[in-house]
Amino acid sequence: xxxxxxxxxxxxxxxxxxxxxxxxxxxxxxxxxxxxxxxxxxxxxxxxxxxxxxxxxxxxxxxxxxxxxxxxxxxxxxxxxxxxxxxxxxxxxxxxxxxxxxxxxxxxxxxxxxxxxxxxxxxxxxxxxxxxxxxxxxxxxxxxxxxxxxxxxxxxxxxxxxxxxxxxxxxxxxxxxxxxxxxxxxxxxxxxxxxxxxxxxxxxxxxxxxxxxxxxxxxxxxxxxxxxxxxxxxxxxxxxxxxxxxxxxxxxxxxxxxxxxxxxxxxxxxxxxxxxxxxxxxxxxxxxxxxxxxxxxxxxxxxxxxxxxxxxxxxxxxxxxxxxxxxxxxxxxxxxxxxxxxxxxxxxxxxxxxxxx
Amino acid sequence: xxxxxxxxxxxxxxxxxxxxxxxxxxxxxxxxxxxxxxxxxxxxxxxxxxxxxxxxxxxxxxxxxxxxxxxxxxxxxxxxxxxxxxxxxxxxxxxxxxxx
Numbered sequence: 001x002x003x004x005x006x007x008x009x010x011x012x013x014x015x016x017x018x019x020x021x022x023x024x025x026x027x028x029x030x031x032x033x034x035x036x037x038x039x040x041x042x043x044x045x046x047x048x049x050x051x052x053x054x055x056x057x058x059x060x061x062x063x064x065x066x067x068x069x070x071x072x073x074x075x076x077x078x079x080x081x082x083x084x085x086x087x088x089x090x091x092x093x094x095x096x097x098x099x100x101x102x103x104x105x106x107x108x109x110x111x112x113x114x115x116x117x118x119x120x121x122x123x124x125x126x127x128x129x130x131x132x133x134x135x136x137x138x139x140x141x142x143x144x145x146x147x148x149x150x151x152x153x154x155x156x157x158x159x160x161x162x163x164x165x166x167x168x169x170x171x172x173x174x175x176x177x178x179x180x181x182x183x184x185x186x187x188x189x190x191x192x193x194x195x196x197x198x199x200x201x202x203x204x205x206x207x208x209x210x211x212x213x214x215x216x217x218x219x220x221x222x223x224x225x226x227x228x229x230x231x232x233x234x235x236x237x238x239x240x241x242x243x244x245x246x247x248x249x250x251x252x253x254x255x256x257x258x259x260x261x262x263x264x265x266x267x268x269x270x271x272x273x274x275x276x277x278x279x280x281x282x283x284x285x286x287x288x289x290x291x292x293x294x295x296x297x298x299x300x301x302x303x304x305x306x307x308x309x310x311x312x313x314x315x316x317x318x319x320x321x322x323x324x325x326x327x328x329x330x331x332x333x334x335x336x337x338x339x340x341x342x343x344x345x346x347x348x349x350x351x352x353x354x355x356x357x
Numbered sequence: 358x359x360x361x362x363x364x365x366x367x368x369x370x371x372x373x374x375x376x377x378x379x380x381x382x383x384x385x386x387x388x389x390x391x392x393x394x395x396x397x398x399x400x401x402x403x404x405x406x407x408x409x410x411x412x413x414x415x416x417x418x419x420x421x422x423x424x425x426x427x428x429x430x431x432x433x434x435x436x437x438x439x440x441x442x443x444x445x446x447x448x449x450x451x452x453x454x455x456x457x
Contacts (some may be wrong), residue, residue, distance in 0.1 A: 004388055008379055015375055064372040064379060092370035092381050114368050116383040156386070 012250040013243070017062035018282050020251035022264050025051065025082060026071040027256055031098050031134040033123075035164055035204050037192045038071060045256040048078045050274070052085055054254070057278040059089040069096035069264075071256070080109055087114045094119065096160070099146035100139055107149035118150050120183075122159040123166075125173035133166055147181050157183040163214060164191055164204040175219060189214050190330050193320045195267055208333065215337040229338045232310040239309040240297035247315060248291035252282065262291050266316025268324065291315070294325060301327050305344035307335040363411075363435050364404035364451040369443045373400070380443050389443065394420055395434055402444065404451035408435060 012019035026045055027038045046054065058066070066086055073079050074097055086093050095110065099120040102110070110118065120143055124130040130140035150157050159178045161171055171187050178185035189211055193199045206214070214220055221228040243249055247263035248270075254260055258273040260281045270288050271281030282288065294315070297303050302313060305327075317328035327345035336342050342352030365371060370381040378396035380389045391399055394416060401411040412428045420427070438444035445451055 002388070004390055008374065008388070008390070011374060017374065019374075059372070062372060062374060064370065064374075064381075090365075090369065090371045092383065114370075114383045116370065116381070116386060154384070 009246065009250055012062070013246070015062075016283070018058070018250060018252055019063065020065040020067070020246065021058055021063045022067040022069060022251075022253045023051075023054075024069050024071060024254070024256050024264070025073050025076050025079065028075045029070060029072045029098075030075060030100060031072065031136050031139060033121075033134050034166070035133070035162065035191050035201055037194045037201060039195065040071065043257060045076075046258050046273075048081060050258065051082055054258075054273055054278060055082075055086055055089055055091070057273075059091065061279045061282060064092055065094070066091040067094045067096060072098055072101070074101040074106070080113065083110075083113045083115060092116045096121075098134070098139070098143055099150070100136070100142040102146035102149060104149050107146065107153045107155070110150065111153040111155055115155065117156045117158060119158045119160050119186075120147055120150075122161055122174055122177070124170040125177045126170060129167050129170060133164075144177075144181070147183055151182045157181075159183050159185045161185060161187050162191070163187060163189040163206055163210075165206055166204070168206045168210045171214065172219065187214070187220050189334070190314075190317070192265060192317070197320075199320075202330075205330070205333075208337065211333060212337040215334060229340075231339055231341055232307050232335075235296075235303075235308040240295065240303060242296050244294060244296060244299070244313060244315045248288045252288070254278075260285070262288060263316050265314060266291075266319055266324075268316075268319055291324065299325050299327075301345050301348060302343075306341055307332075307339070307343050311335055311343075359448045360407040360409060361432065361435065362404055362406075362447050362450050363398070363402040363408055364445045365399065365402055366443050366445055371399070382441070382443050384442070387441070389438075389441065394430075395438075398431055398434065399438075399444075404445075408432070 027040055028042055029040050083093055093115050094117045095115050096119045122143060123133040127140045131137050147157050159174060161174045163171055175185045189206060191201050191204045194201055216225050216229055218225055247266050252260055252262055253264040259269060260271045261267050268287050270285040296308060302308055311331060313331045314328050315324050317330055318324055318326045321329060332343035332345045336346060346352045368383050370383055372379050376393045378391040378399050380391060397415045397419060398411055401415050408431055409428055412431045413424060416427050417424050435444055435446050439446045
């Protein structure tokens with residue numbers, strides 16, 4: 001992150017401004033990914049008029065970065081009208097999609113509307129693997145064709161690659177494919193529990209050995225493993241006074257039904273924009289206030305962990321494990337995979353050693 | 358003396374953060390931070406109000422500066438922002454479709 005962007009984020013936290021909002025405009029989807037955490041039935045999505053009003057409220061509240069996603073956002077017939085309105089209000093708009101509905105015409109429209117970035121989910125460079133994960137035959141070919149359309153329009157495209165057991169050896173192929181198509185590539189080895197609380201999906205996480213291979217791969221780290229995988233430094237007071245992450249501090253999530261959460265991965269109900277103004281929820285929600293009150297030193301297990309200075313613990317995943325102040329085992333596993341040093345949580349639960357997970 | 362008219366480019370994202378305007382070029386994701394004076398000028402850049410009038414009505418009273426000095430500084434600023442591609446500057450009023 002550039003120093004300017006870091007300064008902007010720090011200022012937003014200091015002033016209590018929701019700089020980043022992720023808005024899912026629908027949970028409906030035209031793929032049925034095996035690891036998806038959503039319920040795809042429509043339980044009463046926000047109307048265009050409601051979203052129109054929400055966008056104005058968010059602009060007034062200071063939201064700058066707006067991520068539009070789903071479900072598959074292109075299943076909404078009014079998606080482009082939503083983007084147009086968002087751009088009139090000068091949001092920086094990022095679109096997350098599987099892209100299988102994007103052809104040349106849609107790509108040109110996305111460019112003309114001034115979308116800053118498009119993120120496309122790609123699970124493998126091999127059709128038989130990708131299509132088995134999405135459960136839609138031909139989906140890889142269609143997503144890749146869309147990426148070509150988008151790139152040819154001069155748009156910035158990121159391939160988002162989630163690693164799970166089914167595709168655990170494919171990330172180098174996806175990275176090569178992204179380079180060939182002129183796209184960026186992000187890799188995420190974390191499978192999120194279902195939004196209904198069912199943790200069965202977590203079984204799709206790769207083994208500890210696979211995770212170690214990913215987390216220590218220079219092509220994933222973007223640098224020297226000796227540096228990135230070094231034992232973490234001892235925690236300082238600054239580390240212990242740090243915020244766990246931006247969720248609830250300068251970022252939040254709004255569901256297709258108007259529910260506000262600290263983050264898309266942190267489903268702590270904090271209000272609904274059909275009942276309250278967005279800014280009132282952001283400022284006064286007891287749940288968001290509680291999230292904001294937490295510092296690293298307040299985490300009973302993690303504050304004493306060897307990884308506290310370098311851990312990217314997700315408070316949302318911790319919440320999904322039952323305690324927003326608790327550890328996130330998935331992040332413990334990542335820290336362990338990188339450094340070989342078990343976290344305090346793993347030691348406590350006897351999870352270190354063996355194949356784990 | 359010809360008037361100058363200014364309007365944000367269509368391909369920007371912008372938001373006021375306290376007293377500074379944050380501007381992003383969506384084409385290359387470059388981010389700019391405008392100071393308080395520049396933010397006042399940016400906020401008034403509607404394509405139809407002459408720059409000299411913006412300076413006289415918004416900048417001079419708020420920042421207590423000499424009108425001509427303020428105008429020359431404003432000219433320099435808007436030309437720099439135009440070179441960055443985030444602001445359109447013209448000798449005539451700017452319509453929406455002109456602010457590419």
